[in-house]
Structures are given as C-alpha cells and as structure tokens.
Amino acid sequence: MPQQQMIMGIVMWVAVFAVFYFLLIKPQKKKDKQLKEMRENLKVGDKVTTIGGIIANVAKVEEDCVILELGPNRTKVPFEKWAIGTVEAKKEEVE
Structure with missing residues (x-):
C-alpha cells in the first residue's frame, strides 16, 4: 500500500x-x-508603439536599437529594440 x-x-x-x-x-x-x-523584422517607415505608449515611425534600424521619428517636427529619438511593444502598420512595399 x-x-x-x-x-x-x-x-x-x-x-x-x-x-x-x-x-x-x-x-x-x-x-x-x-x-x-x-x-x-522592423523596417524603416513602420509605425510602432513603444512599451511606454509612444507612437512613432521608424527612421533607422540598427543592430540593438531603432531611431524613431516623433511629433510634427520629426524629432529623432533612439530606442532599444526591446522597448518596441507593437507594430501598428507595416510600410507599404512598392514593387
């Protein structure tokens, strides 16, 4: 037992x-x-939202970070890739 x-x-x-x-x-x-x-798979022109809630467009993609364009003046700010929460809309590819 x-x-x-x-x-x-x-x-x-x-x-x-x-x-x-x-x-x-x-x-x-x-x-x-x-x-x-x-x-x-981030590409230049993608519209992204960071984990902090900032919505911006990708201006440049580097190895560990991305440069995002913010606001009407297109201020460029670097962000670590891990800070990207979602990709809102993919850039339309021209063929």
Whole structure:
C-alpha cells in the first residue's frame, strides 16, 4: 500500500507539471518568440508603439536599437529594440 501511494503521488506531481507546462510555459515561450521575431523584422517607415505608449515611425534600424521619428517636427529619438511593444502598420512595399 505505501508503495502504491508513493507512485500515485509522483503521478500527480507529473500531471500538475504537465498542466502548468501546456497552459502557462509553452504559450509564453510562443509569445516571446513572436515578439522577438517582430522586433527583428522592423523596417524603416513602420509605425510602432513603444512599451511606454509612444507612437512613432521608424527612421533607422540598427543592430540593438531603432531611431524613431516623433511629433510634427520629426524629432529623432533612439530606442532599444526591446522597448518596441507593437507594430501598428507595416510600410507599404512598392514593387
């Protein structure tokens, strides 16, 4: 009997870990991968929103940062790529 209870305890912990993995860990990894891919594919002219809520256009893309144009004077401000939250609209590509 004690051995059977121990096996059931182990099975229960494995089941709990599996539920956490498929409901929490795996979706978060997928979201992180999509966010990283989005930040790597930034192009000049994209309209982006930073994690601080600033909406701007991408003026230049560098390795670890982007230069954003803000406001009517088109003030250029550098931001780290990790600070880009979303890409609002992609620049229309001319073919």
